[in-house]
Amino acid sequence: MIELYLDTIDIESVKRLNTCLPIKGVTTNPAIIASSGVGVSQALSDLADIIGSNARFHVQVISQTVDEMVAEAIAIDKMHYEMVVKVPATEVGLAAIKKIKKRGIVVLATAVYTSQQGFMAALCGADYIAPYINRIDNMGGDGANVVADLQQLISIHGLECKVLPASFKNTLQVLDVLKLGVEAITLPVDVAMQMFTHPAIEPAVGQFNQEWRDTFGTMLSFET
Numbered sequence: 001m002i003e004l005y006l007d008t009i010d011i012e013s014v015k016r017l018n019t020c021l022p023i024k025g026v027t028t029n030p031a032i033i034a035s036s037g038v039g040v041s042q043a044l045s046d047l048a049d050i051i052g053s054n055a056r057f058h059v060q061v062i063s064q065t066v067d068e069m070v071a072e073a074i075a076i077d078k079m080h081y082e083m084v085v086k087v088p089a090t091e092v093g094l095a096a097i098k099k100i101k102k103r104g105i106v107v108l109a110t111a112v113y114t115s116q117q118g119f120m121a122a123l124c125g126a127d128y129i130a131p132y133i134n135r136i137d138n139m140g141g142d143g144a145n146v147v148a149d150l151q152q153l154i155s156i157h158g159l160e161c162k163v164l165p166a167s168f169k170n171t172l173q174v175l176d177v178l179k180l181g182v183e184a185i186t187l188p189v190d191v192a193m194q195m196f197t198h199p200a201i202e203p204a205v206g207q208f209n210q211e212w213r214d215t216f217g218t219m220l221s222f223e224t
Helices: 011-018 030-036 040-051 066-077 091-101 115-123 133-138 143-156 171-178 189-194 201-216
Strands: 003-006 023-027 056-060 082-088 107-112 128-131 184-187
Touching: 003 011, 003 056, 011 023, 011 040, 011 189, 023 040, 023 184, 030 040, 040 056, 066 082, 066 091, 082 091, 091 107, 091 115, 107 115, 115 128, 115 143, 128 143, 133 143, 133 171, 143 171, 171 184, 171 189, 184 189
Parallel strands: 003 023, 003 184, 023 056, 056 082, 082 107, 107 128
Antiparallel strands: none
């Protein structure tokens, strides 16, 4: 089953969507954490209470050097949750991923803009690869095509790695990558909501209910 994540730490949004969607966990980045004004430890504690003990959390390193990234990854991995350490797929980040994986830590290579960049991260041992779909599209590229190429490269070379697309602005982008068979995905709250809403839904449901009431009043279906 696909791993569905929310790209947020907004408690009320996660609480609402967790009631109707099979949320695996949440993904975060430094900007998400900073804009919330809530530290990682507190945020994960609150989110775990909502999603449950099997929730998986993706937290990104802030450090800039290889050794510092490795040390930070070790500390993140020791948090009392199912953790995935996010590392930017830069030259320094790839070097860090190689060392982090030697310690058996689960890693997501983030800030991926090209299939070759993501493939190099997969070769370094990354467990997840996160291509930025909307950002790629905005730069004149094709985010879905990057995902397709990554999926093919990972399959051809027999790598144990999941493509986890991120950065979406609309549901069409989401559908494009879902049709490629990705094993994980993270959605911003507004796009996640759009996945199961449509202006025609409520009027249609209302019409069905009105026609039922006109015939059967307040009786329920099993009472007729």
